[in-house]
Amino acid sequence: MNILVCVKQVPDTTEIKIDPVKNTLIRAGVPSILNPFDGYALEAAARIKDQDPETKIVVLSMGPDQAKAVLKECLAIAADKAYLLSDRKFGGSDTLATSYIISESVKKLEELEGAFDMIFCGKQAIDGDTAQVGPEIAEHLGLPQVTYALEAAVADGMLKVNKETEEGVAVIGVELPCVVTYTKPAWEPRYANIKRKLAANRAEIPTLTSEDLPTIDLEKAGLSGSPTKVKKTFVPQKKSGGVKIQEETVEEASAKLFKLLSDATII
Structure with missing residues (x-):
């Protein structure tokens, strides 16, 4: 099996800094973590x-050079290979542009690592x-997908996915290759051991740029390829406590x- 896991480095802060001109996140100098x-x-x-055990896990992240930190964290935990997707031409991409760029990079990675049987993502970035x-x-990519997965296992040449629903859990069989997005399950991710941490710290992580993606249309990337327009960003003011x-x-x-409700003419 060959699995690609798409990961993202996200700000570890309760107060996000926003570029007032571009209305995009300012990541420089902000402590970051692997998206849960x-x-x-x-x-x-x-x-x-x-x-x-013959399964190979490849992780991919799109972002600035500092995103290599979470890729090394993934190598320390379970991944076998890691790649960073980074280019100034990708800056300011919304979800549509980001997904397009990643889909183009998948084609390149399959040339390097072989065809992927599964592409795993978190259900959302925090x-x-x-x-x-x-x-x-x-x-x-034209692949079948299952969202809100809790866990998955390969059975009879298919992927059996336990999917969270409003009624409980549904078991879905999906043909390979496929895309699966994960929500929070009952278990917690494993910790890295010392041996893998040392190896991850020494690892060289290749960076893919737009020049490595020969079929990419840059009009569909970055701000020019992002139809989402942010009109206003702000940090909500904290409300005073109640009575x-x-x-x-x-x-x-x-x-x-x-008496308090009556005086306020609420009742």
């Missing part, structure tokens, strides 16, 4: 490899919460609450 949902996708791939990139990659009612008895507290 992508961590679940990587663990799902690792669990498949546990059952079939710095955007759109949940669009994974499904859009599937559409660009705390603390009386000796339930009856006294109820009476005080009733």
Whole structure:
């Protein structure tokens, strides 16, 4: 089996910095982490490899050079190979442009690493919460997809996926190759061991640019290829706390609450 896991480095902060002109995230100097949902996708791939040790896991991230940190983290946890997709011409890409660029890079990676049986992604990135990139990659590549996966296993030449639904869990069989996006399962991702950490720190991570993707149309990449337009960004103001009612008895507290609501003409 050959599995590609798409990961993203996201800001580890509660207050995102925004470029006031481009309305894009300012990543320089902001502490970053591996997107948690992508961590679940990587663990799902690792669990498949546990059952079939011949499985190869390749991770891909699109972003600035500092994104190599999360790629090395993935190598330390479970990945066998890692690639960074980075080019100034890709800057400012929205989900549509990002998914297009990644789909073009998949074609290049398959020349280098062989055809992928599965492409795993997190269901969404915590710095955007759109949940669009994974499904859009599937559409660009013309592959079947399953979203909101909890876990997956190979059976009878297909991938059996446990998918989260409003009613509970549905079991879906999907033909290979396919794209699967993962939500939070019942288990947590494994930790890296010392041996893999040391090897990951020494690893050289190749960078793919637009020049490495001969079929890419740059009109569909970056800001020019992004139909999403941000009109305004802001950090919501913190609201002041409400009224705390603390009386000796339930009856006294109820009476005080009733008076407050009556004075405010709410009731």
